[in-house]
Amino acid sequence: MSGAGPYEEGDGHFEEGGGGDGKNGNEEHGDPGRSPRIPMPRVSVEDSGLPLPTPEQPDKSSAITQLAEPTEPSARPESKGRTVLEHHVLKSLLGAWALAACSAEETAAVEEHLGECGGCAEEALRLRDAVGLLHRPESLDLDPGLRTRVLASCLQRRPPRFPVPDWAAPYDAETARLDALLQDIGDSEWDAPVRLRWFDGEDAASRRTTVAGVIAHLTSVDGLIAVALGLDDPLGDAADGTGDGAGPTPEARTEAYWRSAHLPRAGSVRMPWREQTHALVRTVSVAGGVGGAGETDTDGSDATPDAPPAVSYGDFELPLRDALLDRAFECWIHAEDIAEAVDYPYEPPAPRHLRGMIDLAARMLPGMLAVRRRAGLASPARTRHLVAAGRPGRSLRLEIEGLAGGEWLIPLDSPGAVGSAEHEVAHVALDGVEFCRLAAGHIAPREAAVGQVGDREAIRDVLYAAASLSRM
Structure with missing residues (x-):
C-alpha cells in the first residue's frame, strides 16, 4: 500500500482516504491535503477469489425451533439459545392446546405464556370449556329400557283399545327383546352353532343346532299356544304324527319342524316366528281376561269369561296364562344361548x-x-x-x-x-x-x-x- 492509503484491487479492502480510481483523493477534489469524504464500494467476496464461508445449519428438531429461527419475524432469539414465540403464534396454538394436540415443547411454551397474558388465559379457559361439551364416542347399542320408556310414554298419551294383559306382558317383552337381537346380527351369524342344554332327569343333555334352528324350535313350540287359541299351526302338515296317545310334545314338534322340507333357512326364519308372536299377543289382548282362574275385571269384580283354553304339552297341560309365562321364560333362555353364540350382550328380564x-x-x-x-x-x-x-x-x-x-x-x-x-x-x-x-x-x-x-x-x-x- 502507498502511504496515502490508495485502494488496492483484489484484496477487498480500502484505506481511509483512498480514491476509487487508484489516484489520491486530494487530487480528485483539488485539495491534496484532505482525505476523501466517501469511500469507494467494496468488492464482492464472490469476485475476490477467496473461499466462501459455510453457513450454520439451524436445528429443526421441533416445531418450536422451526418457528423460532432468526429469519422468521414471529420469533426472537434470546440468550443461551432459548427461543420465545411471538404472541400471535402462541395465540394461534390455543385451540390445539385445548384439544391436547400440541407437542411437549409447544405445550410448555403455551402454558408459560398463559401465566403472563391475561387475554390468552381467558381464551384458553373458554376453549377448554368448549372441549368439555364434546361427547365421547358411545356404544351404538340401544338402551335395553328404551322400548319400555317409549311405550309407557305413548300409552300415557293414548291408551290402547285392547291393552296387553299383565300376565301376557312378559311374553310380549321377551319376544321383542329377542327380535331386536335377531335384527342386529349378520346373515352369516344365522348359521352360528348353538348348543341347546337341558336336564333329562338324571344328567345333563344337549343338542347341537344353529341360530336359525333355535328360532325354528321356538316357532314350533309356540305353535302349541297358537293351536289352543284357534290360530294356524306353523308346522302345517308336518304336525301329523308328532305325538303319541298323550299328544304332541315340544321335542317331537321341534324334530318334525327341523325335518320338514319347508323349514326356512337362515334369516328367513325370523319373520314367521315374529308374525306368530304378534298374533298370539294380539289374540289374547282382544280376548281380554281369558288367562286362567282368578282373573278379575279392571273394576275389581270377578270376571266371567268363557273357560280359558288349556295348552297341552303332551304329557301335561298348563293354563293359558302359565303357558305364555313358560314361553317367555324359554324365549329368554334361548335368547341367551343365541347371544352367547354370536358374542352379543344380553340382560336378564x-x-x-x-x-x-x-x-x-x-x-x-x-x-x-x-x-x-x-x-x-x-x-x-x-x-x-x-x-x-x-x-x-x-x-x-x-x-x-x-x-x-x-x-x-x-x-x-x-x-x-x-x-x-x-x-x-x-x-x-x-x-x-x-x-x-x-x-x-x-x-x-x-x-x-x-x-x-x-x-x-x-x-x-x-x-x-x-x-x-x-x-x-
Missing part, C-alpha cells in the same frame, strides 16, 4: 317379569317332585298319612334373593298339599337368575351355589326337581 317366571317354577316343583318319586328318582313321601288326613306335610322354604326375590313354601310329600311354616324341614336360598338357569337345565343341581339349612335329602330332591323342569 325385568324384575317384575322375572318374578313371575320364578313363581311359575316354584308352583310346578311339587308336581315334578311327584313325577320323580314315581320314577324312583326321589326319596319317598314320609308323612303321606298326614296329607291324607288333611294336615300339611313337610315343607321346604325356597328363598329367592335379588330384585325379583321372595319366599315360597314347597310341599314335599304331595302336589296337592299346602306348604306350612310349622312343618318346615329345610331352607334353601338362591339368587333369582341362578334359580332360573337351574330350572332351565343350564346349571347342574350338584353345582348350584346355594345356602342350605336342614334336611339334606329334601334339599337334594328339590334341586333335582327344579332342574327336571327343563326340556329341549
Whole structure:
C-alpha cells in the first residue's frame, strides 16, 4: 500500500482516504491535503477469489425451533439459545392446546405464556370449556329400557283399545327383546352353532343346532299356544304324527319342524316366528281376561269369561296364562344361548317379569317332585298319612334373593298339599337368575351355589326337581 492509503484491487479492502480510481483523493477534489469524504464500494467476496464461508445449519428438531429461527419475524432469539414465540403464534396454538394436540415443547411454551397474558388465559379457559361439551364416542347399542320408556310414554298419551294383559306382558317383552337381537346380527351369524342344554332327569343333555334352528324350535313350540287359541299351526302338515296317545310334545314338534322340507333357512326364519308372536299377543289382548282362574275385571269384580283354553304339552297341560309365562321364560333362555353364540350382550328380564317366571317354577316343583318319586328318582313321601288326613306335610322354604326375590313354601310329600311354616324341614336360598338357569337345565343341581339349612335329602330332591323342569 502507498502511504496515502490508495485502494488496492483484489484484496477487498480500502484505506481511509483512498480514491476509487487508484489516484489520491486530494487530487480528485483539488485539495491534496484532505482525505476523501466517501469511500469507494467494496468488492464482492464472490469476485475476490477467496473461499466462501459455510453457513450454520439451524436445528429443526421441533416445531418450536422451526418457528423460532432468526429469519422468521414471529420469533426472537434470546440468550443461551432459548427461543420465545411471538404472541400471535402462541395465540394461534390455543385451540390445539385445548384439544391436547400440541407437542411437549409447544405445550410448555403455551402454558408459560398463559401465566403472563391475561387475554390468552381467558381464551384458553373458554376453549377448554368448549372441549368439555364434546361427547365421547358411545356404544351404538340401544338402551335395553328404551322400548319400555317409549311405550309407557305413548300409552300415557293414548291408551290402547285392547291393552296387553299383565300376565301376557312378559311374553310380549321377551319376544321383542329377542327380535331386536335377531335384527342386529349378520346373515352369516344365522348359521352360528348353538348348543341347546337341558336336564333329562338324571344328567345333563344337549343338542347341537344353529341360530336359525333355535328360532325354528321356538316357532314350533309356540305353535302349541297358537293351536289352543284357534290360530294356524306353523308346522302345517308336518304336525301329523308328532305325538303319541298323550299328544304332541315340544321335542317331537321341534324334530318334525327341523325335518320338514319347508323349514326356512337362515334369516328367513325370523319373520314367521315374529308374525306368530304378534298374533298370539294380539289374540289374547282382544280376548281380554281369558288367562286362567282368578282373573278379575279392571273394576275389581270377578270376571266371567268363557273357560280359558288349556295348552297341552303332551304329557301335561298348563293354563293359558302359565303357558305364555313358560314361553317367555324359554324365549329368554334361548335368547341367551343365541347371544352367547354370536358374542352379543344380553340382560336378564325385568324384575317384575322375572318374578313371575320364578313363581311359575316354584308352583310346578311339587308336581315334578311327584313325577320323580314315581320314577324312583326321589326319596319317598314320609308323612303321606298326614296329607291324607288333611294336615300339611313337610315343607321346604325356597328363598329367592335379588330384585325379583321372595319366599315360597314347597310341599314335599304331595302336589296337592299346602306348604306350612310349622312343618318346615329345610331352607334353601338362591339368587333369582341362578334359580332360573337351574330350572332351565343350564346349571347342574350338584353345582348350584346355594345356602342350605336342614334336611339334606329334601334339599337334594328339590334341586333335582327344579332342574327336571327343563326340556329341549
